[in-house]
Amino acid sequence: MLRELFFNLCLLISVHYLLRFTFRSWPVSRRGWHHTLRLAAFAAAGLTMLLFPATVAPGVVIDLRAVPVAFVTLQFGPVAGLLVALPIMIYRVLLGGIGMYAALPSLLSVILLTSVMRRFIPPVGPLFWQHWPAVIVMFAFNGVPLLALPDGARLFGQAYPLLLLSNVVGALAAWGVLSERFHVLRLTSQWQSAALTDALTGLGNRRQFDLDLEAMGPGDALLLLDIDHFKRVNDTHGHHVGDEVLQEVARLLEREGRGRDRAYRYGGEEFAVILRDVKGDGLNRVAERLRAAVERHPMRATGAGVTVSVGGASWASVPLRQLAQRADEALYAAKHGGRNQARVWGIWLNAQDSAQPTRQPVGSRRT
Numbered sequence: 001m002l003r004e005l006f007f008n009l010c011l012l013i014s015v016h017y018l019l020r021f022t023f024r025s026w027p028v029s030r031r032g033w034h035h036t037l038r039l040a041a042f043a044a045a046g047l048t049m050l051l052f053p054a055t056v057a058p059g060v061v062i063d064l065r066a067v068p069v070a071f072v073t074l075q076f077g078p079v080a081g082l083l084v085a086l087p088i089m090i091y092r093v094l095l096g097g098i099g100m101y102a103a104l105p106s107l108l109s110v111i112l113l114t115s116v117m118r119r120f121i122p123p124v125g126p127l128f129w130q131h132w133p134a135v136i137v138m139f140a141f142n143g144v145p146l147l148a149l150p151d152g153a154r155l156f157g158q159a160y161p162l163l164l165l166s167n168v169v170g171a172l173a174a175w176g177v178l179s180e181r182f183h184v185l186r187l188t189s190q191w192q193s194a195a196l197t198d199a200l201t202g203l204g205n206r207r208q209f210d211l212d213l214e215a216m217g218p219g220d221a222l223l224l225l226d227i228d229h230f231k232r233v234n235d236t237h238g239h240h241v242g243d244e245v246l247q248e249v250a251r252l253l254e255r256e257g258r259g260r261d262r263a264y265r266y267g268g269e270e271f272a273v274i275l276r277d278v279k280g281d282g283l284n285r286v287a288e289r290l291r292a293a294v295e296r297h298p299m300r301a302t303g304a305g306v307t308v309s310v311g312g313a314s315w316a317s318v319p320l321r322q323l324a325q326r327a328d329e330a331l332y333a334a335k336h337g338g339r340n341q342a343r344v345w346g347i348w349l350n351a352q353d354s355a356q357p358t359r360q361p362v363g364s365r366r367t
Contacts, residue, residue, distance in 0.1 A: 004054035016174035059097025102145035109141035201250035244301035
């Protein structure tokens with residue numbers, strides 16, 4: 001029996017090494033088809049443990065099938081744990097034998113106790129092994145129903161100590177494999193966030209903007225906003241105050257934008273907003289709303305307000321760089337027309353605009 005349990009333990013760790021690849025991003029998704037497949041994989045892991053059990057007596061077997069169930073319960077809750085346990089319990093009933101009357105309540109007890117313990121300990125992560133007393137509690141009742149079987153005291157004495165020890169050791173070892181995966185995913189997510197976030201404003205940076213620009217499609221639109229006379233703010237109050245003004249404008253854009261839109265720091269005192277699913281005259285309305293929101297908001301850093309010029313362009317079947325250039329041309333028209341205005345490409349094109357001076361390069365600094 002000891003040899004079979006040791007093989008089961010080695011198999012458990014190997015299977016969890018494969019299961020770690022079902023986690024591909026951080027934070028871990030808890031919905032969608034990918035999560036459903038992940039739960040199915042953990043159910044398959046439990047069934048695999050049941051295929052190579054240690055025999056205690058005819059019809060009575062023990063193995064580490066409860067470890068994958070406990071992990072899913074700890075990470076995703078008791079409902080997910082029950083879903084993973086269900087095919088395992090069905091297969092155990094099909095195997096038959098008197099031991100199934102102890103196997104089913106044992107597995108349910110693991111779900112119940114793990115559901116209780118997840119209120120007091122964190123999900124599996126780095127240094128989870130420090131919570132080994134809680135892991136013992138999770139598996140404490142697993143195998144106790146053997147006492148209700150004929151000759152239960154003998155079966156319990158033979159099986160329970162080894163079952164509890166192997167479950168606890170197996171859980172700490174297998175979950176340690178998964179915790180390292182979570183640690184790597186968490187660090188990768190943090191590094192990616194830092195690489196794609198503007199450190200001053202917390203908005204997406206130019207790199208993030210370029211990535212999201214590639215994902216634009218029909219119905220989307222682009223706004224570029226530039227703070228008017230921003231150089232005066234820096235010259236009058238200092239660059240640290242200028243930084244605070246940039247932060248306040250960034251917060252305004254996030255607050256005033258629609259939930260499905262996203263704001264970016266485009267460069268210097270210039271911002272961008274990608275709008276999703278804009279209908280009718282929505283681009284004009286959003287552009288004007290953002291302009292007016294900045295105008296009427298007194299900046300705490302200066303005690304006075306600032307204004308922005310806004311240029312917009314709707315998605316069209318043109319190269320994306322040309323779409324950005326259209327929004328940039330509309331922004332230049334707002335600047336040239338007196339600042340503190342919102343212009344949309346295509347609406348302001350007229351003979352007067354066509355006579356304007358040559359446009360500055362895209363992304364150049366303005367005052």
